[in-house]
Amino acid sequence: MRPPNDASALEEVTERADTVWTRPSGKPPRVHVTARRELKGPHGRVAIIDGCRTPFIKSGTDFRDMDVIDLASIAAAELVARTAIDPELIDLSVFGVVVPALHAPNLGREVVFRTSLPMRIPGVTVNLACASSTRAMTFGAGSILTGEADVVLAGGAESLTNVPIQFSRKAARTFMELNRAKTLPQRVGALGKLRPTDLAPVAPAIAEYTTGLSMGESAEKMAKENDISRRAQDEIALLSHQRAAAATEDGRFARQIAPAFPPPGYDKAVAADNGVRADTSMEALAKLKPVFDKRYGTLTAGNS
Structure with missing residues (x-):
């Protein structure tokens, strides 16, 4: 700051x-x-008291039936239990998310509801792409420094398995017209305007609306402007996997993870990350093709 x-x-x-x-x-x-x-x-010193997280799980696997509210609430409830803090002391709940759930856009407030925290606690949701949870923490720190809060619950969550899927604008307009129709001929007339291609789902574009650039495309520009080579990126990726594997092996990650019991059975504990590649190598990373700039790019699925 x-x-x-x-x-x-x-x-x-x-x-x-x-x-x-x-x-x-x-x-x-x-x-x-x-x-x-x-x-x-x-108003005093700002300090991070404690933290925990759910496991990092690959899209479409163990957490496929859980949304961002489920994940954030598990971590929040575990954190409150670990610290044994009096929930009445919490003044603010602030969470970051890249793709918010359409049915519940204010994740910070939904965490208050789901974890049975005092209803008076306001909830705030922030978005700063992949740094959204970090922005939530700095938002909380700022609230303490200004005297708005003394204790803040801050975090972030993401579920790429359950991102909201939308229809095309034409389909959306037709559905609105169908909803307003009062007679059968009006309903048939509205549906008759649709073509099969109009019903194709539209996944959310995780990109800037004005520039049309995704975070990966912006990262490609940054890498070129700062002369960050493909090899340098692969080396960081390899080191990251090696360190994650070591932290898993020696129990450091286990101490920070809040186990989750996903539906439908709620009978199996998921308590470890499933995306760490302990056996990866520079040779394996070098074989991967660029994702965002397929001809001249340096960002791959392995180093992004």
Whole structure:
């Protein structure tokens, strides 16, 4: 967070530049600064007390019958139980989600309902693409710094298995006309305007409406502008899988995971990630084809 002009309102205790990186090809050097701050304001210090999560599960597998409300509520309920915090102390519930459920767009508020938290707690939902849950945490921290809240429940959830599927605009208009029709001839006339292609489902475009660019396409641009090679991306992906496998093996992940009992049986505990590839290699990653820029791209299903 950027401190305001009034230094007394928010004290920045420490800041250290950890890494200096010189860009190749004769381009100006760029300094990457990792800041370590302790934020204080007139309403006290902001601190993260604890956290937990559901397992990371591949789309269409164990959590296929669960939506974002189910997943977020499991983690929230487990966190409240682990910390033994008095729910009456919670002032705000804020959650991030990329593709909100059409039937319940305010995830932050739905978590309050589902976990039986005090009904007076307001719920907020934020969207910042893949950083939505991080934005939820900074939103909560800001609420504490400004005195709006003392205790905030913050998190995020996503279910790509259960993204809302829409119809074409023509089909939607026809359905509205059908709903307004009062006689059988009017209903038949409305349905007669439809063609089979009009009924094809339209998946949500996880992209900027104005530019039409998805996050992956924007990442391709960023990689080119900053000379981030395919190999460098694959190396980070490999290291990520290796570290995730190690954390699974030694129990570090088990301590942070809230087990889930998915429907329809609710009798099988899912308590581990199923997407970690402990046996992947640079050779395997190098064989994958680019996804977003198929001719010149560097982002693949393995390093994205």
